[in-house]
Every structure is written in structure tokens, then in C-alpha cells.
Amino acid sequence: MVKTELYPLALTVNGRPVSARIAAETTLLDFLRDQGFIEVKRGCDKGDCGACTVIMDGKAILSCITLALQAEGSRILTVKSLGSWERLHPLQQAFVDYEALQCGFCTPGMLLAAKALLDHNPHPTREEIREAISGNLCRCTGYQKIVDAVEAVAKGAYR
Amino acid sequence: MSKDYAIVGKRLAGLDEKDKVLGNVIFADDFTMPGLLHARVFRATKASARLKRLDVGKARALPGVACVLTAADVPYNESVKNVVGQTTEVGLLEAKHQVLVRERVRYWGEPIALVAAESPSVARDALRLIEVEYEDLPGVFDPLEAMKPSAPKIHGNNNVIASWKLRKGDVEKGFAEAEVIVEHEYRTPRQEHAPIEPESGVAWIDDMGVVNIRYAAQVIEHYRDVATVLGLPESRVRVIGTLIGGGFGGKEDVTVEVFLALLAWKTGRPVKLTYTREEMGYGRHKRHPYILRYKTGARKDGTLVALEAEVISDAGAYVYLSPWVLIYSTVHSTGPYLIPNVKVDAYSVLTNNIYTSAFRGFGGMQMAVAYEAQMDELAARLGMDPLAMRRKNFLKTGDVTASHEEITSQVRLEECARAAMEALGEKSRPASSRKKVGRGFACCWQSYGRMTFLHDTSSCWVNLEMDGSAVVRTGIPDLGGGQRESIRAVAAEVLGLKLDEVHVISTDSQVTPLSGTVTATRALYMSGNAARLAAESVRRIIAEQAAEMLGAPPEAIELRDKTAFSAKDPGRKLPLTEVIKRCLFRGTVPQSLNTFKAPFTEAITSDIIQAPIFPDFTFGAQAAEVEVDTETGEVKVLKWATAYDVGKAVNLNRVEGQMEGGAAQGLGFGLMEDYLEQDGLPLTWNLHDYLIPTSRDVPDIKCIVLESESGKGPFGAKGIAEPAIGAAGPAVVSAISNAIGVRIRHLPATPERVFFALQGKEGKG
Numbered sequence: 001m002v003k004t005e006l007y008p009l010a011l012t013v014n015g016r017p018v019s020a021r022i023a024a025e026t027t028l029l030d031f032l033r034d035q036g037f038i039e040v041k042r043g044c045d046k047g048d049c050g051a052c053t054v055i056m057d058g059k060a061i062l063s064c065i066t067l068a069l070q071a072e073g074s075r076i077l078t079v080k081s082l083g084s085w086e087r088l089h090p091l092q093q094a095f096v097d098y099e100a101l102q103c104g105f106c107t108p109g110m111l112l113a114a115k116a117l118l119d120h121n122p123h124p125t126r127e128e129i130r131e132a133i134s135g136n137l138c139r140c141t142g143y144q145k146i147v148d149a150v151e152a153v154a155k156g157a158y159r
Numbered sequence: 160m161s162k163d164y165a166i167v168g169k170r171l172a173g174l175d176e177k178d179k180v181l182g183n184v185i186f187a188d189d190f191t192m193p194g195l196l197h198a199r200v201f202r203a204t205k206a207s208a209r210l211k212r213l214d215v216g217k218a219r220a221l222p223g224v225a226c227v228l229t230a231a232d233v234p235y236n237e238s239v240k241n242v243v244g245q246t247t248e249v250g251l252l253e254a255k256h257q258v259l260v261r262e263r264v265r266y267w268g269e270p271i272a273l274v275a276a277e278s279p280s281v282a283r284d285a286l287r288l289i290e291v292e293y294e295d296l297p298g299v300f301d302p303l304e305a306m307k308p309s310a311p312k313i314h315g316n317n318n319v320i321a322s323w324k325l326r327k328g329d330v331e332k333g334f335a336e337a338e339v340i341v342e343h344e345y346r347t348p349r350q351e352h353a354p355i356e357p358e359s360g361v362a363w364i365d366d367m368g369v370v371n372i373r374y375a376a377q378v379i380e381h382y383r384d385v386a387t388v389l390g391l392p393e394s395r396v397r398v399i400g401t402l403i404g405g406g407f408g409g410k411e412d413v414t415v416e417v418f419l420a421l422l423a424w425k426t427g428r429p430v431k432l433t434y435t436r437e438e439m440g441y442g443r444h445k446r447h448p449y450i451l452r453y454k455t456g457a458r459k460d461g462t463l464v465a466l467e468a469e470v471i472s473d474a475g476a477y478v479y480l481s482p483w484v485l486i487y488s489t490v491h492s493t494g495p496y497l498i499p500n501v502k503v504d505a506y507s508v509l510t511n512n513i514y515t516s517a518f519r520g521f522g523g524m525q526m527a528v529a530y531e532a533q534m535d536e537l538a539a540r541l542g543m544d545p546l547a548m549r550r551k552n553f554l555k556t557g558d559v560t561a562s563h564e565e566i567t568s569q570v571r572l573e574e575c576a577r578a579a580m581e582a583l584g585e586k587s588r589p590a591s592s593r594k595k596v597g598r599g600f601a602c603c604w605q606s607y608g609r610m611t612f613l614h615d616t617s618s619c620w621v622n623l624e625m626d627g628s629a630v631v632r633t634g635i636p637d638l639g640g641g642q643r644e645s646i647r648a649v650a651a652e653v654l655g656l657k658l659d660e661v662h663v664i665s666t667d668s669q670v671t672p673l674s675g676t677v678t679a680t681r682a683l684y685m686s687g688n689a690a691r692l693a694a695e696s697v698r699r700i701i702a703e704q705a706a707e708m709l710g711a712p713p714e715a716i717e718l719r720d721k722t723a724f725s726a727k728d729p730g731r732k733l734p735l736t737e738v739i740k741r742c743l744f745r746g747t748v749p750q751s752l753n754t755f756k757a758p759f760t761e762a763i764t765s766d767i768i769q770a771p772i773f774p775d776f777t778f779g780a781q782a783a784e785v786e787v788d789t790e791t792g793e794v795k796v797l798k799w800a801t802a803y804d805v806g807k808a809v810n811l812n813r814v815e816g817q818m819e820g821g822a823a824q825g826l827g828f829g830l831m832e833d834y835l836e837q838d839g840l841p842l843t844w845n846l847h848d849y850l851i852p853t854s855r856d857v858p859d860i861k862c863i864v865l866e867s868e869s870g871k872g873p874f875g876a877k878g879i880a881e882p883a884i885g886a887a888g889p890a891v892v893s894a895i896s897n898a899i900g901v902r903i904r905h906l907p908a909t910p911e912r913v914f915f916a917l918q919g920k921e922g923k924g
Contacts (some may be wrong), residue, residue: 140816
């Protein structure tokens with residue numbers, strides 16, 4: 001057996017420093033889930049479905065096709081960075097109010113894709129919302145209520 | 160008749176949704192245990208072959224491998240289920256499938272061996288060390304070929320494993336009376352469920368020797384199948400169902416549970432198995448592709464006089480639920496229309512393709528592609544408005560269908576179709592001269608509740624705590640559609656509690672009363688009725704005690720806001736907690752276990768279906784507006800509307816969710832989804848080759864919810880999950896036809912098919 005070479009990795013997840021020694025081929029998704037961030041979901045492992053979306057240094061990325069070592073020194077946000085049971089993030093509250101989810105499996109990634117959009121473009125059109133979440137597949141909702149929820153936040157209903 | 164409810168009928172959002180937006184749900188793959196092993200399945204790379212040699216020695220020897228299992232290690236390798244209701248006239252009577260290949264490989268991807276290892280990467284490496292040699296056997300991949308006597312046999316002596324018929328009146332006489340007849344062949348795709356969550360679970364042996372399997376299960380009763388394969392008493396296998404990340408029928412047949420149990424049983428350690436996305440493609444069933452040959456005749460005034468149809472489904476390599484799916488096809492084949500003369504012959508045929516089984520719509524929805532296209536074409540030939548033509552033929556309450564079902568609930572098809580078309584609003588203008596805009600609609604019917612000869616039951620237990628809150632136990636799994644939340648709403652409504660005062664424990668085969676499967680659009684109908692019965696029993700216990708304490712008749716007692724009061728004299732009231740305490744003091748525990756029974760009928764004894772099979776039907780319509788690019792054949796959906804009579808919307812949010820999600824999944828079925836195989840070799844096993852609708856493919860969807868309160872579920876609800884997909888495919892086909900004057904009869908209507916259809920038309924012109 002070839003001995004796997006391990007490399008040091010240090011980054012922050014939801015503001016918390018995380019470090020480990022990992023194999024070079026470890027994806028960011030595997031790394032995060034191994035570290036207990038199981039709110040990051042694996043739907044396809046090929047960059048097709050968007051369930052593994054996290055925000056890396058302000059940008060929504062697919063953690064399943066990002067090597068963990070590429071995230072060295074970066075700031076990663078998962079859905080758990082958004083809000084708490086007592087105080088939901090506006091997007092989370094809108095997703096609840098608009099029933100912008102059913103099974104909830106795509107929801108963590110969908111929320112982060114929406115957050116990354118609004119962080120860069122606070123007043124998107126419906127078309128821009130549809131474009132921004134088009135890499136995040138949802139098989140349950142038909143997207144209607146997701147677009148409605150994001151639009152409601154963009155229009156200031158949850159300020 | 161409509162009544163004011165405190166909870167039912169509102170937009171209920173809160174508890175389930177909050178955990179989901181916070182990322183708190185522990186889905187099947189999120190769960191772990193100390194000492195966890197990681198499993199993988201070794202699968203065949205031939206569609207039809209004999210396994211000449213299988214050597215797992217090197218894999219077993221790999222450091223970190225805990226166990227490699229082959230068919231020889233499986234106590235009872237053949238999982239056998241009687242398919243109730245199949246006749247003795249055709250083919251196999253039992254849905255045999257082998258857990259692991261012993262000798263013969265019948266489809267590409269069939270499981271051959273199981274590996275459990277200390278890490279996922281060791282498990283993956285072990286797969287590469289398994290050595291296998293095949294001897295190719297002739298295969299058959301076209302169901303029409305497979306029906307020929309000379310075709311290679313997949314099992315037994317006959318590839319036709321089910322055949323059902325409808326016989327009503329005299330079709331020859333009917334066609335003789337027809338003034339217009341249309342006759343066409345339609346084909347529907349092999350659709351993949353494509354839930355975003357892969358099949359997954361963890362199994363372990365507990366300290367009482369019980370095999371526990373915590374997995375994404377639409378049917379927790381599969382503990383019985385696991386017990387059969389392991390040769391254990393059913394009481395030694397426990398299924399703990401997770402909240403499911405989408406299923407649509409994909410998690411209805413056996414997936415990971417048997418493999419997990421075998422590995423945990425052999426190793427004595429906890430084991431996790433999660434399918435890869437590719438494995439979801441080649442390792443699990445699909446929707447049956449159909450060949451539909453329809454001949455429909457009508458009088459000049461639009462009245463239907465005869466239908467003759469031949470319906471053929473590709474069952475793939477194993478039987479699974481194909482005979483049942485075909486029953487649905489046969490019963491639904493007429494569409495929601497009263498036709499005096501009907502002759503339908505339906506066949507399900509084995510091939511060496513991936514096996515096919517349950518998928519939302521379950522053989523009923525494919526029929527809508529044919530029966531609705533036929534209606535459109537008859538209307539066009541007669542120069543009639545397509546809705547006016549349909550209106551002359553819609554089933555009405557009290558009508559008896561060709562399969563002898565009496566329609567007992569309301570049929571609001573005309574209202575649905577009109578509302579859907581009107582909701583499209585003003586017609587869009589094409590973006591350029593090469594683009595054409597068209598719109599169309601389709602109607603459908605779909606049963607809800609399992610077939611009545613299966614004698615379906617559902618149980619539920621309700622208890623009031625001393626503080627007035629309630630605990631409900633129900634076996635029903637939550638597929639993501641909010642099934643658990645509907646149970647909460649029903650119990651809260653009956654007991655006069657708030658939603659967060661009711662806790663629902665669900666989906667554990669040894670803790671919760673068995674409530675049956677989350678399939679067949681039965682969850683609200685069956686488990687909702689069971690919850691209502693149990694909550695009403697508890698309510699009666701409280702009412703009787705409160706009546707005594709208040710000096711009022713029990714029937715006058717109402718419960719609201721944790722208060723019991725007399726409706727005749729609302730001033731006479733008591734805190735609910737006082738009543739509960741009094742009950743307990745006297746030894747009357749405010750709890751109840753109740754079972755709801757669906758109507759029971761006898762097993763089918765003839766291959767002609769001529770007795771009621773379904774508890775009831777849901778009716779609805781969808782309308783679409785599309786823009787077709789005549790140079791590329793691309794279809795862009797501009798607008799969508801969906802209208803169903805749901806009986807009663809227990810949770811309006813979730814009802815709309817089903818309708819919108821069904822529309823999108825049906826849009827995919829109509830326009831883009833097809834799981835392709837070439838001589839059994841899968842070609843579209845991931846989500847960049849198998850395309851499902853994205854947020855840019857689905858337009859804004861208008862939802863129109865009608866409530867006749869005439870259904871068989873709680874508060875007059877009908878089922879909506881499966882009906883919601885039915886009209887979508889034919890609606891989009893109708894809109895394309897309206898735009899370009901050519902009908903696509905082979906779905907999905909991909910750009911290629913639309914392009915060549917346009918060429919053909921121009922060629923002919």
C-alpha cells in the first residue's frame with residue numbers, strides 16, 4: 001500500500017477556525033462533512049445538483065468539485081451561519097413563510113445560493129433570481145415558492 | 160356544508176420548515192455511529208450474461224475490508240412477493256428478484272457482491288479487486304420483440320408477465336356509429352425519479368439482537384422483506400424511517416435496506432450505505448416506458464362512441480410492481496370520460512432493461528398522454544373547441560366507468576380546465592419571427608388510496624399529556640410532502656390545540672403503530688383518517704369527563720385553546736388540564752389507538768377488470784403556453800397553470816407545493832427526461848446527462864385549488880400528490896401542437912423530435 005501523503009489545511013467555517021491534515025484529493029464537501037458540518041449535503045458529487053453549495057469568501061461554490069486544499073485560508077459559510085431557531089435569517093424566514101421547500105434536502109444549498117445573490121445584487125429581478133439558483137436543483141417544489149420567497153426578501157419584506 | 164376550521168385549510172408553515180431551513184434535519188446519510196463501516200455494492204456490467212467466475216478473495220484480503228458478501232452468503236437470496244390480484248393466465252405470479260446475482264445477470268447494474276470496509280475509500284478500492292468473468296447471453300431490449308415467442312426469455316417461459324383488459328359494450332358497433340375516428344401510437348419515456356437525496360441508511364444490531372435499519376424509506380414495512388432474506392422473525396427487524404429527501408416512488412421498492420441488514424448481521428457492526436448518483440441511475444427502478452396504440456371514435460357532436468387501445472409497458476428485467484402499475488394503466492386508460500364501447504388490452508413485458516416499478520402517477524399518468532392527445536385531435540377534426548368536446552364526455556358523479564367503478568365524489572373537470580386556461584392570461588407574443596407561441600391544456604384523473612383488494616389499513620395512537628399537549632404516534636413516513644405535518648394538523652384541529660402543542664412521533668416499525676406506505680397518494684387519506692379517528696376518540700373521553708364536571712351534555716362540549724366549554728353556555732368552562740387530571744385520577748387515560756380501514760374488495764379473479772378497485776379519484780387540469788423555436792426545435796415554456804379539486808386543502812401551502820412540484824416533474828416528463836439505454840447499457844446515469852427541470856426551465860406556475868369537500872380523506876380531502884403530475888405532459892404537448900401544427904407523439908418532446916417533426920410536416924406540405 002502506498003502511504004497517503006497528508007497536507008495541512010486551515011480555514012474558518014462559520015467563523016470558527018478549523019484545521020486538519022488531509023489527503024490532496026479530499027474534496028471540500030468530504031472535508032466539511034467529516035468535520036461534522038453535515039448540513040452541507042451530497043446529492044450528486046459531480047457538480048450537477050447544487051446541494052453541496054457553500055459560500056467561500058463571499059461566493060457560492062460547489063464544495064463537491066472543490067478540493068479542500070483550494071479552500072486554504074478561506075472563510076466558508078454553511079447554512080448554519082445564517083440564523084437560529086429564535087432568530088431566523090430573513091431568507092430562512094421567507095422560505096418558511098412561503099413554504100419554499102418540501103423535503104428540505106436542497107434547502108441549505110438553495111439558501112446559500114440565494115444569499116450570495118442578494119449579497120451582490122440586493123434587488124434582482126425574478127429572472128435574475130431564477131438564473132442565480134439555476135445550478136441548484138429542486139425536485140419537489142417546481143421552484144415557484146423559492147423564487148417568491150427570494151423576491152420577497154429582495155423587495156424588503158423581511159427587513 | 161363548508162365549515163370554519165381553526166387550523167385545517169390554512170397556510171400552515173412552521174415546525175418542520177424551521178428545522179429544514181436551519182439545516183437541522185439529520186437525513187439518512189447524515190447519521191453515524193461509533194465503529195461505523197462503509198458499504199458499497201459491486202454491480203454487473205453486462206445486461207444479459209451468465210456469471211462464469213466470481214472471485215472476491217483479493218477484495219476480502221485488502222486491509223480495512225471487514226466483509227465481502229456474495230449470493231452464497233445470503234441466507235434467502237430470492238426475495239419473493241406474491242403480486243396480489245394477478246391472474247393465473249399469464250406468466251409469473253410472483254415478483255421474484257435475487258438479492259445478489261447467483262448465476263444469471265439480467266440487467267446492467269444488477270448487484271453481485273457487497274463490501275463493508277473501515278472507510279469509504281477502502282470500500283471503493285475493494286470493488287476494484289473483485290474479479291468477475293461473464294458469458295454473454297442473448298438479451299432483448301425492445302418490449303415488442305420480447306413479446307414474440309422466439310424472444311430470449313428473461314424468467315420462466317413467457318416475457319409477458321401481466322395482462323389486463325377492459326371490455327364494455329361492442330367497439331365494432333361503436334366505431335360503426337362514429338363519424339370521426341383518430342388512431343395513433345404514442346410513446347412515453349423511462350423517467351428517473353431523481354430525488355436530490357440519494358438512497359441511504361445505517362444499520363446496526365442493538366443490545367437485544369434486533370437488526371435496526373435507519374434509512375430513507377417510503378415503506379417501513381420492508382422490515383418484513385429484510386426478515387425474509389435473513390431468515391429472522393419479523394419481530395427481530397426494526398425500521399426507523401428518516402425524513403426523506405424526496406422519493407416520488409423511487410424509495411418505495413427495496414433499495415439499501417436488505418444490503419445494510421446483511422452486512423450489519425454478518426459483521427455485527429454498524430454499516431452505512433449511500434448510493435452514488437450514478438448508482439441511483441443503473442441500480443434502481445424507473446418509470447415504465449409505454450407504447451400506447453389508441454383508436455378513438457366520436458359522433459359529429461363530439462360524443463365519444465368507442466375506444467380501442469393496446470397498452471404495452473416495458474417492465475425491465477424483474478417483475479416488481481409491474482402488474483399493479485398495469486392495473487392502474489388499464490383502469491385509467493379511458494381518461495375521465497364516459498365511453499359506451501371500450502376494448503383495452505394491456506400487457507407488461509420483461510426485457511433486459513433496467514427494471515421499472517413505482518413512480519408518481521403509477522401507470523395512470525402515461526395514459527393521459529394518449530387519451531388527451533386523442534381528444535384534441537378529435538376536437539380538431541370536428542372543428543370543435545377542445546374543452547367543449549371534452550365537456551360532452553366528462554364523467555359525472557354517479558357514472559360507472561368501463562372498469563365498473565362508480566364515481567362517488569364530485570367531478571369538476573370543466574371548472575378546472577377553464578380556470579387553468581384563464582389563468583394563463585393574455586397570450587404572449589413570439590420573441591422573433593422564427594418563434595411560434597402556442598397554448599394547450601389537458602385533463603386527467605388519478606386514483607388515490609391503494610387498490611381495495613389489498614385491504615389497506617392505517618393505525619394511529621393519540622395521547623393527551625397532563626399539561627394538555629398531545630403526542631401522536633403514526634407509522635407514516637414523511638416523503639418531504641409534509642405528511643407528518645398533516646397528521647399534526649388533523650390532530651390539533653380535532654383536539655382544539657395549536658400546532659406546536661402536538662408532537663408527532665413517526666415512522667418507526669417497532670414504536671409507532673403501522674400506518675402503511677407513503678405511496679399511492681394514500682398518506683393523508685389513510686393516515687389522516689386514522690389520526691382523525693384517534694384524536695376524536697380522545698376528544699370523546701375528554702368531552703364525557705368535562706360534561707360531567709360542567710353539568711352539560713357531552714355533545715355540547717367543545718375544546719379550544721386548551722379549554723373545555725359548553726357550546727350552549729360558553730361561560731361554563733374548565734381548563735383542559737383540569738379535565739385531564741380528573742380523567743387520570745379516575746383511571747381513564749386520555750389516549751386511543753385507532754385503525755382506519757379502506758373499503759375492502761375481493762381479489763381480482765379475471766383478467767378483465769370489472770369490479771371497483773380504487774377508493775376514489777382526483778380530477779384536474781393543467782394548461783401551458785410555450786414558445787417553439789422553429790429553427791432549432793427548442794421549446795421554452797412561458798406560462799403554466801394547474802387546477803385540481805383537492806376535496807379539502809388540509810394545508811394549503813403543501814397542497815400548492817404538490818401541484819407545483821407535480822407540474823414541474825410532468826414538464827420534465829413531457830420535454831426533457833428520458834433514461835436512455837442502448838442494448839441495456841445505461842447512457843444517462845448522472846444529472847448532467849439525465850436532465851431534470853431547473854429554475855430556468857419551469858415558468859411561474861399559477862395554482863388553482865378547488866375544494867368540493869367530497870373526498871374520502873379527513874375533512875373531505877382528496878389525494879393530490881400523484882394527480883398533480885398527470886395532466887402536465889399532455890398539456891405541454893398540446894401547447895406545442897397548437898404552436899407549430901404538429902403533434903409530438905413520442906415523449907419527451909426534445910428539440911430533435913420537434914425539429915424533425917417540423918421537417919416532416921414541411922416535407923409533406
